Amino acid sequence: MKFVLVRQAAILAALALLPAAGQAIYFHDKISWRSAIAPSEMVTVEQARGWGDTAIWVDARPDDEFASDHVPGAISLNEDRWNELLPQFLAVWAPGKKIVVYCSSLSCNASREVARRLRKEAQLPEVFVLEGGWEAWLKKNR
Amino acid sequence: MKTPILAFTLSMIMCLGARAELKWEQTQIELHPAPNDKQAIGHFKYENTGSTPVHFKSVHASCGCTTAQTQKDIVPPGDKGEITATFNIGDRTGTQVKTVTVETDESPNQKTVLTLKAEIPQQLEVTPNFVFWKQGDKADTKTINVKAGKDFTVKHIKVTSSTADFQTKVEEAGSGQFKVDVKPQDTNKITASMLTIQPDDSQKVFYVTARITNGPMIPVAPIAPTAPARPSAPTGQTH
Numbered sequence: 001m002k003f004v005l006v007r008q009a010a011i012l013a014a015l016a017l018l019p020a021a022g023q024a025i026y027f028h029d030k031i032s033w034r035s036a037i038a039p040s041e042m043v044t045v046e047q048a049r050g051w052g053d054t055a056i057w058v059d060a061r062p063d064d065e066f067a068s069d070h071v072p073g074a075i076s077l078n079e080d081r082w083n084e085l086l087p088q089f090l091a092v093w094a095p096g097k098k099i100v101v102y103c104s105s106l107s108c109n110a111s112r113e114v115a116r117r118l119r120k121e122a123q124l125p126e127v128f129v130l131e132g133g134w135e136a137w138l139k140k141n142r
Numbered sequence: 143m144k145t146p147i148l149a150f151t152l153s154m155i156m157c158l159g160a161r162a163e164l165k166w167e168q169t170q171i172e173l174h175p176a177p178n179d180k181q182a183i184g185h186f187k188y189e190n191t192g193s194t195p196v197h198f199k200s201v202h203a204s205c206g207c208t209t210a211q212t213q214k215d216i217v218p219p220g221d222k223g224e225i226t227a228t229f230n231i232g233d234r235t236g237t238q239v240k241t242v243t244v245e246t247d248e249s250p251n252q253k254t255v256l257t258l259k260a261e262i263p264q265q266l267e268v269t270p271n272f273v274f275w276k277q278g279d280k281a282d283t284k285t286i287n288v289k290a291g292k293d294f295t296v297k298h299i300k301v302t303s304s305t306a307d308f309q310t311k312v313e314e315a316g317s318g319q320f321k322v323d324v325k326p327q328d329t330n331k332i333t334a335s336m337l338t339i340q341p342d343d344s345q346k347v348f349y350v351t352a353r354i355t356n357g358p359m360i361p362v363a364p365i366a367p368t369a370p371a372r373p374s375a376p377t378g379q380t381h
Contacts, residue, residue, distance in 0.1 A: 062206045080207065082233035083349055090272050090351045091334060109205060113234075123270040 037112050043128040045140045048100045056093060058101040058118075060110040061134065071102070071137055077114055090122065102130035102137065163192020163248055164217065170257040173229075177346065180231055182260040186242075187224045190217040197247040201225060204241040207232060208258070227258050235264045264291040265341060266299070268348050275329045277356040283325045286350055288339060290318030298342040305335040308352045324352050332356050 048055055057074035059066045066076040075092060077085045093099070099118060103110040115127045130136065171184040190196050196217045201210045207230045213223045227242050242256040266288055273284040290296040296318050301310045306327070313321040324337065337350040 065206075078232075079234045080230070080232035084233075086271070087334075087336060087349065087351050090353065094355050095274075095276060121269060122272040124272070 037115070037129055041115065041128055042131050043100060044131050045136050048098075048128070048130060049140075051098050051100075054096065055098045055100050056089075058089065058099055058111075058114065059134075060101050060103045060114040061108075065104065065134075071134075074102075077101075078110065079113060079117075082117070086122070093124065097126070099124060099127045100130050101127065102133045105133045105135045106131070108133055163190055163194065163219075164188050164196050164246060164254075165191045166254065166256075169254060170259065171227075173258065173260045175231065175260060175262060177263045177265055182229045182231060182258070184227045184229075184256075184258040185224045186227065186256045187222065188217070189222045190219050192248075193219050195219065199245040199247055200243075201245075202243045203227070204243070207234070208240040208242065210242040210244075210256075225256065227256060229258055229260055231260070231262055235262050237261055263293065265294045265344060265346055266296065266339065266348050267291055268339060268350060271348075271350045272353075273324050273350065274353045274355050275326055277329060277332060277354055279329045281326050281329050283323045286322040286324060286337075288320040288322055288348075290341075294318070294341075296341040296344075300340045300342070302338050302340075303335050303352070304337070305333065307331070307333045307354075308335045308337070310337060322350075324350075326352070326354060329354050 048057075057071045058077045059070045059074045060078050061070075062078055062080060063076065066074075066078075070076070075085075075089050077089045099115075101111040101115045101118070103114075111129045111133060115129050118124045118127045132139075165188060167187040167189075169186065171186065173182040173184060175182045198212050198215055198217075201212055203210050208227060209230075210225055210227045212225050217223060225242065225244065227240070229238065229240050231238075238260045240258045240260075242258070244254045244256060246252050246254070267290075269287050269289075271286075273286065275281065275284075288299060298314070299312060299320055299322075301312050301322050303310055309325045309327065311323040311325075313323065315321055322337075322339065326333075332354050334351065334353040337352055339348040339350065340346070
């Protein structure tokens with residue numbers, strides 16, 4: 001009886017593996033729409049607020065959302081107008097400053113992309129992505 | 143003993159048979175926009191192969207840079223149509239993957255994710271696009287690497303500085319690669335300059351910021367490139 005149960009479990013597991021294997025083959029070269037980011041490059045609202053004036057807040061959301069409301073003192077830097085906005089951001093950056101990039105929520109990707117470009121293209125150190133984005137900041141501050 | 147396995151297998155087959163009536167021609171589209179294109183548009187075609195109408199409950203793009211439009215809210219049996227996904231490229235570069243999530247009433251929480259992948263061509267790769275010196279630092283030369291993008295041929299580039307505070311010198315390294323040396327005239331003076339890099343035979347301009355900083359909290363007025371006004375991004379989406 002025990003053997004039969006084990007055998008059945010093994011067969012069911014093998015059946016379950018079939019679609020998993022199919023998915024692995026089909027999606028192996030597909031790119032996730034979210035940029036990968038190391039946990040060390042993420043920061044919580046509490047941590048970022050603790051940095052005080054040593055942090056520059058960067059709003060990666062579109063212009064209209066930034067205009068509607070944003071973290072006090074934040075600078076708008078989105079990919080819609082990257083070439084125009086980047087010099088404005090670089091004008092206020094200074095060595096030793098930490099950069100905290102946020103977008104609208106936990107599921108958004110804009111902050112990750114902006115952070116990636118700041119690290120890679122401008123080669124700036126200490127660039128962090130805010131966990132939970134603007135929604136998380138609102139929860140802690142309103 | 144084989145009965146449970148048979149029942150399980152049959153239930154799996156039945157589940158597959160009872161799947162969505164809306165058949166998508168493809169759920170992933172790869173686009174290759176031209177260098178100056180402002181948008182990349184994907185057409186996701188579908189057909190209702192079932193016997194009952196299908197209602198679109200929601201169509202939601204993954205980012206504010208993408209909009210999605212349905213031709214109709216209800217798809218009668220046998221009817222065909224498409225969802226048009228428009229990705230506004232802006233100043234994005236490289237591989238961009240955007241998704242549109244479509245929810246229908248075929249079964250509870252029936253969701254289909256449509257993926258739009260766009261390869262944005264980049265004529266030049268400029269790294270880094272920011273060089274700085276601290277006030278009083280030695281006025282060393284800093285080098286910017288410029289490389290022609292994939293599928294582009296660039297023989298010469300022209301570099302100009304918006305102010306005379308920085309000197310630039312271009313060295314051709316061959317195979318579409320260049321080194322741009324940037325040297326400040328004087329690092330005691332807080333200043334910033336916009337360097338423009340333009341490939342030959344092209345109107346496209348790339349920007350590098352050069353700056354003398356004096357530490358935290360003393361901003362220098364930027365010399366931003368001019369850009370045409372853009373329409374606001376659509377609301378109600380996740381950015």
